Amino acid sequence: MADLGTVAGLTTPALLVEDTLLEANLATMSAALPGDRLRPHVKAHKCTALAARQHAAGHHGFTCATVREVEGMVAAGLGDDLLLANEVLDMRRLGALVAEGARVTAAVDSSQTIAAAVDGGVREVVIDVNVGLPRCGCPPEKAGDLAASARERGLAVRGVMGYEGHLMMVTPEAERTRLTEEAMKLLLAAHAEVGGDLVSAGGTGTHAVNTWASEIQAGSYALMDTAYGSLGLPFAQALSVLGTVISVSEGWAVADVGLKSLGMDHGNPTIEGASVWYCSDEHITFAPSTPGSVHVGDRVRVLPAHVDPTVALHEAMYLASGDRVLERWPVDLRGW
């Protein structure tokens, strides 16, 4: 295998994944939700090499957010059971994958998305139910009728999904549990009308408290971010954006990790031992806690507040152990 050199030799900004922390995160989740209890969401990492590790950990079904993610997973040989947990109005590319033998199930929440599945050649669907997040999903009381009309049109209805995304960051945990139970009661009521084996829901924030869904769609747990880090979940920050300090002034320093290499919708990133002031296109300005401790040319690890949009800005992530780069993993599920 090619020698990928050292972390110190990487061109920055670079997505860096600490191998031992990633492995620990995968093992912790697989112990909590073994096998088919977890349907890992690939939107958080967009990387088939990482998905292959999740597959090796025993999770054979995956959740996707885009048609491109589904295509990339099939191309990587990970198409055993893919759930597109999102509404799509042109399913012809998905139908082509089904025709080639991949198992693709699409979320539907309207007569239009049911028609798209039929017209596109997708044969299996789940009814997407709104459990409180104002996004996709039909009202729970409409799920039974939608399932009946999907079946009338020849589709197999595998069950329901309902993403309680508005509850992921609720604290304390007891309150998250209580609200998740309320949301899942809506989903289970819909499931009673719809039938099928799948009750698909959940994410990293509710993975431990959502005991009502048959499978959990968590994604961020593998790489993590500081927003989820604040919840005290049993997962470590395996991902950082490696930067180089390019300028030092009296009281602050600047590294080459800016808005174009960081998802900022959950707020400022974090640098250990420093306080981050702000980010601009190509720069992060921060004040080291110990004045004079940071020098031009130093490397800094910037921990993003939101993993998904951060990863999507990069072509590749580098798997590292200490200073050694073990592998370069393309972020190959980007695009649409």
Ligand SMILES: Cc1ncc(COP(=O)(O)O)c(C=O)c1O
């Ligand atoms: C449909 C769906 N399921 C599950 C998740 C959970 O992902 P995470 O584990 O990153 O919170 C998401 C995240 O946005 C989502 O959109």
